[in-house]
Amino acid sequence: xxxxxxxxxxxxxxxxxxxxxxxxxxxxxxxxxxxxxxxxxxxxxxxxxxxxxxxxxxxxxxxxxxxxxxxxxxxxxxxxxxxxxxxxxxxxxxxxxxxxxxxxxxxxxxxxxxxxxxxxxxxxxxxxxxxxxxxxxxxxxxxxxxxxxxxxxxxxxxxxxxxxxxxxxxxxxxxxxxxxxxxxxxxxxxxxxxxxxxxxxxxxxxxxxxxxxxxxxxxxxxxxxxxxxxxxxxxxxxxxxxxxxxxxxxxxxxxxxxxxxxxxxxxxxxxxxxxxxxxxxxxxxxxxxxxxxxxxxxxxxxxxxxxxxxxxxxxxxxxxxxxxxxxxxxxxxxxxxxxxxxxxxxxxxxxxxxxxxxxxxxxxxxxxxxxxxxxxxxxxxxxxxxxxxxxxxxxxxxxxxxxxxxxxxxxxxxxxxxxxxxxxxxxxxxxxxxxxx
Numbered sequence: 001x002x003x004x005x006x007x008x009x010x011x012x013x014x015x016x017x018x019x020x021x022x023x024x025x026x027x028x029x030x031x032x033x034x035x036x037x038x039x040x041x042x043x044x045x046x047x048x049x050x051x052x053x054x055x056x057x058x059x060x061x062x063x064x065x066x067x068x069x070x071x072x073x074x075x076x077x078x079x080x081x082x083x084x085x086x087x088x089x090x091x092x093x094x095x096x097x098x099x100x101x102x103x104x105x106x107x108x109x110x111x112x113x114x115x116x117x118x119x120x121x122x123x124x125x126x127x128x129x130x131x132x133x134x135x136x137x138x139x140x141x142x143x144x145x146x147x148x149x150x151x152x153x154x155x156x157x158x159x160x161x162x163x164x165x166x167x168x169x170x171x172x173x174x175x176x177x178x179x180x181x182x183x184x185x186x187x188x189x190x191x192x193x194x195x196x197x198x199x200x201x202x203x204x205x206x207x208x209x210x211x212x213x214x215x216x217x218x219x220x221x222x223x224x225x226x227x228x229x230x231x232x233x234x235x236x237x238x239x240x241x242x243x244x245x246x247x248x249x250x251x252x253x254x255x256x257x258x259x260x261x262x263x264x265x266x267x268x269x270x271x272x273x274x275x276x277x278x279x280x281x282x283x284x285x286x287x288x289x290x291x292x293x294x295x296x297x298x299x300x301x302x303x304x305x306x307x308x309x310x311x312x313x314x315x316x317x318x319x320x321x322x323x324x325x326x327x328x329x330x331x332x333x334x335x336x337x338x339x340x341x342x343x344x345x346x347x348x349x350x351x352x353x354x355x356x357x358x359x360x361x362x363x364x365x366x367x368x369x370x371x372x373x374x375x376x377x378x379x380x381x382x383x384x385x386x387x388x389x390x391x392x393x394x395x396x397x398x399x400x401x402x403x404x405x406x407x408x409x410x411x412x413x414x415x416x417x418x419x420x421x422x423x424x425x426x427x428x429x430x431x432x433x434x435x436x437x
Contacts, residue, residue, distance in 0.1 A: 002308040004275050005218060007290060010305060013217020015297030021215055024270060025208040026228045028171065028263045030235040032205065033369075034256040035197055037239060038181065038249040039139045040354060041361060042121045047114040048129060050085035050107035059093035070096055073104055083107065083130035106130070117361075118247040125249075126187040135187060140352050142191050146198020154203030156320070163211035164272040170203030171267045175260040182253030214273040215293070222383040230376045236369030244362045283311045339396060346403050 012018070052071035056062065062070075072080045085108070086101035113124050122128060128135050150170060158166035177196040184190040205228070213224030246252060271293075277286035287306050294301040323329045351368070355361050382391050 002305055003310050004278060007274075007301065007305070007309060008215075008217040011290065011294035011299045011301050012297035014220040014223065015293075015299065017293040017296040018212075018215050018220075020296075021270065022212045022224060022227055024266060025167070025212045026231045028174070028204065028208070028260060029228050029231040030238075031256050031259050032201060032232055033235045033239050034242075034252065035143070035178070035201060036351070037243055037252045037256070038122055038194075039136065039143065040352065041118065041243050041247075041249065041252075042123045042136065042355070043117045044123060044133070044136055044355065045129070046116060046123065048082050048111045049080045049114075050083075051109045051112050052085055052088075053109065054088040055093075055096070058091070058096065062093075070101070118249070120248045120250060122187070122190065122249055126190065128187065132187075139187075139191060139194060142195050143198040144348070146195040146200075147202035148198075150199035150202025150204075151206050153199075154207055157203075158207050158210065158276075162272055163207055163214065163276055164270060166207040167204060167211055167270065168267050170200040170207065171260070171263050173197075173200030174204055175200075175257060175264045178253060178257045178260055182250045182257070211270070211273055214275040215271075219384075222380060222388075226376055226380040226383070230373065233369050233372035233376055236372065237366055238369075240362050240365035240369070243365070278309065278311050281311055283309065339392075342396070343399060346399060350406075 049068060049072050052067060055067060055071050068080055071086050073084055073086060075081055081104075084104045084106060087103045087105045088108070089096065089101065091099075107130070110127060111124075111129065116124070118124075122139070123136065126132075126135075154166045154170055157169075173196060177193050177200065181190060181193040181197055184193055209225050209228055212228075213221055216224055242255065243252060246255075271289050272285070274286040274289045274293075277283075277289070287309070290301060290306065290309075323333050354364050354368075357364050379391065379395075386394075
């Protein structure tokens with residue numbers, strides 16, 4: 001009998017067929033980082049004050065400065081309150097000036113935002129400030145929960161229904177809900193839509209790597225995961241430029257949806273994993289795909305070799321339970337889980353707090369990608385030389401030491417950031433008005 005590894009050595013372990021499949025499956029990862037844009041580039045505590053246009057009915061010609069002095073209380077440091085206003089009254093303007101207003105309340109008609117770094121963010125569109133500010137963390141957690149659930153659902157799904165189907169469905173979900181996220185009129189629909197974006201992203205990323213690597217021979221197996229990460233790293237660099245240029249989260253979402261729309265056109269032509277087909281006893285379907293791959297690679301495969309291919313006629317339905325039948329597999333399983341948990345915790349804790357690094361957020365985003373590109377290229381080379389185990393241990397040690405050094409570094413924040421003008425009023429301040437419905 002001939003195993004699938006021997007078949008790949010005959011038709012080419014990393015020929016044109018595998019390269020086309022790999023690039024096609026990795027292409028969406030170029031914009032996967034873009035999915036974070038709406039809740040990373042937010043300016044979480046923008047300059048603002050309550051919208052107090054109620055007073056203009058009594059005195060339409062008030063200057064902005066006088067309007068604020070009459071309707072918004074000041075904090076102890078002398079600045080206008082960001083979350084309170086004086087209770088509206090039906091007095092005439094002379095009475096208001098003479099007696100002044102004293103009773104305060106929360107903002108009733110939305111906020112007026114000023115000194116904005118962006119044209120529009122989820123914070124300003126959904127008024128995620130003051131009592132609603134904690135929803136920003138909820139939004140971040142909701143997306144990551146979607147990624148977690150998507151990975152857990154589509155992992156076993158791929159074992160039962162195939163790698164191809166488990167890649168196509170998340171691709172469609174990802175494409176559709178990236179668009180709906182951009183069109184959400186309120187934060188609650190946004191939360192639901194963002195969860196489904198994460199759900200699709202988690203399922204697609206896992207299964208696209210599996211599908212591509214199962215067609216690649218052992219000598220180039222590491223390329224499946226590394227090229228995927230390389231596309232993501234390049235996307236991080238492009239994301240910095242895109243957000244710097246448009247500074248509008250809804251437009252950024254719609255731009256992200258464009259390449260995903262291309263994905264759902266060609267994803268139906270991606271071949272199923274012949275390795276999975278053989279594991280399910282579907283020999284004839286696997287043979288057809290192998291012959292097609294051999295033709296594209298220009299390495300014809302003999303019929304006699306295909307007839308000897310090893311087929312698993314007893315389908316394994318035990319799922320994840322098979323990992324716990326061996327103490328060695330169980331140990332490896334928990335080591336990998338702990339490692340991935342630690343790596344992702346450190347990476348996303350830093351990434352989601354990027355606006356507080358003290359540098360321009362656009363420069364920080366660019367550096368994330370710039371530093372990752374050579375590290376991925378180096379990993380592709382070192383994996384072939386040092387092997388998986390040594391490099392795995394080395395990267396965990398480097399990451400752990402770096403995380404400790406970050407805690408020991410004095411972080412100096414830059415409060416005076418060059419900001420983009422949105423609107424200029426009579427006082428010379430830059431403001432953008434946002435009211436509640």
